[in-house]
Each structure stands twice: as structure tokens, then as C-alpha cells.
Amino acid sequence: MKNPTQEINISFDDYVRERTERIGRRMEGGVPNYAFASDYALRQKINQIPGVFTVFKALTSHMVPVMRQKFMREATRVTPNQFPKIFAMTKDCSEMLGIGLPTVYVQPEIGQLNAFAMAIEDSEPLVILYSSLVERTTDQELKAVIGHECGHVHNNHGIYNLIVEILVNGVGVNLPGVGDILRLLTAPIQIAIRTWGRAAEITCDRAGIICCGEADSTISVHGKFQSGGLLSGQAINVDELLTQYEAMRETPVRLQELVSTHPAGVRRILAAREFVHSEPFYSWHPEMKTPGMRLYTKEELDSRCKRYVDVMKGGK
Numbered sequence: 001m002k003n004p005t006q007e008i009n010i011s012f013d014d015y016v017r018e019r020t021e022r023i024g025r026r027m028e029g030g031v032p033n034y035a036f037a038s039d040y041a042l043r044q045k046i047n048q049i050p051g052v053f054t055v056f057k058a059l060t061s062h063m064v065p066v067m068r069q070k071f072m073r074e075a076t077r078v079t080p081n082q083f084p085k086i087f088a089m090t091k092d093c094s095e096m097l098g099i100g101l102p103t104v105y106v107q108p109e110i111g112q113l114n115a116f117a118m119a120i121e122d123s124e125p126l127v128i129l130y131s132s133l134v135e136r137t138t139d140q141e142l143k144a145v146i147g148h149e150c151g152h153v154h155n156n157h158g159i160y161n162l163i164v165e166i167l168v169n170g171v172g173v174n175l176p177g178v179g180d181i182l183r184l185l186t187a188p189i190q191i192a193i194r195t196w197g198r199a200a201e202i203t204c205d206r207a208g209i210i211c212c213g214e215a216d217s218t219i220s221v222h223g224k225f226q227s228g229g230l231l232s233g234q235a236i237n238v239d240e241l242l243t244q245y246e247a248m249r250e251t252p253v254r255l256q257e258l259v260s261t262h263p264a265g266v267r268r269i270l271a272a273r274e275f276v277h278s279e280p281f282y283s284w285h286p287e288m289k290t291p292g293m294r295l296y297t298k299e300e301l302d303s304r305c306k307r308y309v310d311v312m313k314g315g316k
Ligand SMILES: [Zn+2]
Pocket: 148, 149, 152, 200, 201, 204
């Protein structure tokens, strides 16, 4: 009888070559092929604003070590023996995207649904999950969030993303000295960073969708963000949520203005629905492709999503 294991290629070199090729095929101009075009373009603009580098340097050298210590002290580190399901999800997501395994902490934060990544050059990437988020999401929704955070690592959002978290979600604002550094952020820098942040969230929602192989979990988790993730077991009806905002169509407001009145979460739901009909999504999931599918090109996808992002007024 033939030994089936003889047909398995156990060469590590071949494995590394195959993996590098697989990931390399999905990079374009140094950024992942799913990245929302405005994400990279806006980041380049931020770098050209005078004074940005000074603030970034101050934050990196001051805040990051303090925050790391805070997580080690106050949060629980995810390992194969501590929240093994979360560990397995993180492993899945990082392997899918082709990044190193980030360290994940579950931080006790009751009542606030949030997660963020801290991936600053020269130090291991961290993903922080608030306990309420872990508690109030399904496995697949949590995986969508972890995939989203891995997306921040994959796209080198680094310090920019941390500043968005500070400005929009108040992460670390109470740490000693952070307020002094924040005062260095002039209004134009704040506006530029927030605008970029909205584009970056679209990129990372796409990463989460790639990791899950579907958009439904990303969509339903945004529904939970929008309603606070009720613990009473009452599921959010996303279609009804969209109808709530679509109802504004009845008022004498034109479509473009209508979209601008939607909260950020609703617009991200709309953008997520577009992504699963695009070539970039299927380049990560060729096995799901069926003949004759009409898919948006990357350019079509980004221009459709741009209208949801450009007009965003709120934060996360
Ligand atoms: Zn994010």
C-alpha cells in the first residue's frame, strides 16, 4: 500500500517560499491589495504636516512603554492556556494575513465595547480587547474584530492608529504626561488624523472580513457597537437599523447629504457589504469564487466606499 504521507511536501524551504509568494501576490506597491486607497494617500499627507514627527516621537517614547506596563499589570494575557479560543482566533487571523502573532490582552472595561492594536516599530504588536466586547460578541464577531486589529498591524498603521484611539476613544488619555503631549497636536493635525482614521477603519474592516471569509460578522458587530451590545439576548436587526437611517430619504435631503447624517457604524456596514463583491476579497478566497461572478475591481470598490467615508463626521 502506498504511504499517503510520502506525497506531503515537508520541505521548510518550500513552505517559506510558497508562503512568501502567496503573501507577495497580495501586496501592491508595498501595501496589502485590500487596503482602501485613501488610507495610504492620507497617511502620506499627514507626514508632510510640519510638527507631526515631533508629536509622534514624543508619544512613542513616552506613552507606549507606560501603556505596555499598564496592560501587563492590569490586563490578562491571552495564551494557549488562557482564553484558548481567543488565542486560536488570533493565530488564524495572523496566519491568514501573513503577519507575526500579536500578543493579545483582555482588559477589564465594563460597558465599553472597544478593541485596539498597538503596533509600534521595534516592539512586538499588541492587541487589546475590552472585556465587554469579548463578553457581548459571538465567536465569529470577535474573530472579525481580531482580524480587524491584525489589519492595523498588517498595514503598518502603528503610531497613527494609536493617536486615533487616543483622540476618538480616549485610550490612555488619563496616563500621566499624555495630556501635555496631546496639546502639541494642532487642530489641522487632529483633523488630518481623524480623517485618515476613518479611511484606515475601512481597510481594517476588510482585513476582518478576509479573516472570517464573510462580511456578516463584521456587519453584526457594527450593529452591536451601534446599540451597545445588549446583554439581554435581544439581537440587533441590521436591516432595520439601515432602514432607520434610510428613512431620512423621505425628507427633502439629497442622497449624499443623507449618507453624511449616518453614524460611522452604519456607513461601515454599507462599506463592508460592498467588499464581499470585489476582486480583492476573492483574491484571498479563490475557493469561494464561482464562474460568471460580476465583481468590482479595486478601483470600483474604493470609489463606491469613498462616498461613505469622505462625508464621515463622527469617530469610530
Ligand atoms: Zn480599527
